Amino acid sequence: MKKVTLIVVSIISISALLSQDRITTRGILHTAASVCMDACSMFYLEPDPGYNSDFITYLPDPWILMEYVDEHVEITGEDVWCAECGAINVQTIEIIGDLPEFTITSGILYENTENSFCMDGCDEFGIDPDDGFDFQWITTLSEPEILLPFDGQHIEFIGDEITCVECTALILGFINVLTDDNLLINGSFESQAEPLITGWNYTCSGDTETDAPMGGGAWSLMLESGNTQGCFPGIATSVLSVTSGPGDILQVSGWAHQTYNYVGAWIKLTPVDSPETIIGEGNSHYLDWTSITFTDTLLVNENTNLQILLDAGMTGGSSVSWAYFDQIVVQKIGQMSKGDVNADNSSDVLDIVIMVSIILSISDTTPYQLWAGDMNLDEIIDVLDVVQMVNVIVGQ
Ligand SMILES: [Ca+2]
Ligand SMILES: [Ca+2]
Ligand SMILES: [Ca+2]
Secondary structure, three states, X not given: OHHHHHHHHHHHHHHHHHHOOOEEEEEXXXXXXXXXXXXXXXEEXXXXXXXXXXXXXXXXXXXXXXXXXXXXXXXXXXXXXXXOOEEEEEEEEEEOOOOOOXXXXXXXXXXXXXXXXXXXXXXXXXXXXXXXXXXXXXXXXXXXXHOHHHOOOEEEEEEEEEEOOOOEEEEEEEEEEOOOOOOOOOOOXXXXXXXXXXXXXXXXXXXXXXXXXXXXXXXXXXEXXXXXXOOOOOEEEEEXXXXXXXXXXXXXXXXXXXXXXXXXXXXXXXXXXXXXXXXXXXXXXXXXXXXXXXXXXXXXXXXXXXXXXXXXXXXXXXXXXXXXXXXXXXXXXXXXXXXXXXXXXXXXXXXXXXXXXXXXXXXXXXXXXXXXXXXXXXXXXXXXXXXXXXXHHHHO
C-alpha cells in the first residue's frame, strides 16, 4: 500500500513540474489568518500594482518567512498546492526599497556657459532654486545633450549627490517638468519624487507606479483597462482647475503607453457633465512611452467645466491590460472671438462677406465658422447675425 502511494505522489510531482512556470511577484508580505489549516496559508502578499495577491509559503520551513513580514519584497517561486490552499513556494526572496534615497531640488535649469568654477567639469548645469530649495550644480558627466532639452525650464530635479574633485553636484535621476500654467493640478502623479494621486478619480483599478517618460519624473499612473466581463470602463478623470470659456483654445499634451498590443490608451478632453462629448482626443497603442498632443477651440456659447479623461481601453474575457499615463498638461494657448469668422483676430467686413456666402450657400460651413458667425446664439447663420455683426463693427 505504501509503495502504491509513493508511485502516485511521484506521478503528481512530475506532472506538476511540467506545468509549472517560475513566477516573479512583488509586494508587502503579511501573516495570514489560517483559512486552510495548512502550510500554504500562513503568509500572503499584498501585491504591488500589476501583481496578484497570493498566499506565500516556503515548504521546507515556512517560519523562515517571519523575518520578511511587513517588508516590501520581490519573490520568485512556483505554484504549489497544500492540503486545502494553493500558494507560491518561495525559491528566492529579497527585500527591495521603493526608490533609492535622492536629493531633490526645484527651480529653473540653466546651462553654465560661464567659466567653470570647479575645474572638474561638475558644473555643466545649475539650478536657480525655488524658495525653500538650495542651489545645486548639476553634472551630466560630459553628456549635456541629455539635459539641454530642459534648459530654461522649471523642473523638479531628483538626483544622486556626487563629489567631484572640487565641487559637489547632482547627477541625473529624474526630471519632472513643472508646467506653471497647467490647468491640471496633478498631471505628473507625483510631487518631489513621492507618488501623488490627488485630483484623480477612477472607475476600476489604478495606482501610481515607478515608470515615467523622460521629463515625467519618477512616477506615473497605472490604470487597468476595462474588461467586458469585469469592471469597465477603465477610466480616470480630473477636473480642470479653472472654468473654460467660449472660444478658448486649449492644448492638451501627455504621455501614454499600453502593456498589451492592440489595446489603446486615450487622453480625452470632455465636459464634466457630458463625458461622452469628446472635445479633443489622442491615443497610443504602443508598448513604449508615446507623446500625445492635440489642440482644440472650445465651440460653445457658455462657460463650461472641462475634465481630462484617461481611458485605458477595453479587453475581454480573462485578458488583463494596463495603460500608463504621465505628464498630462492642459494649457490655454489662445482665444477666438464671436464674429471673427475667418479667424484673423479681428471682426470686420471680411467676416461679413463670408457670412453672406454661407447664407447664400455658396460655401460650406465649418464647425468653427458656424460658431463664430452665429452672433445671436440660435445655432444657424442668417441675416439676423449679419445685422448684429454690422452693429458690432459700427460700434467699434
Ligand atoms: Ca510623473
Ligand atoms: Ca476676422
Ligand atoms: Ca444665428
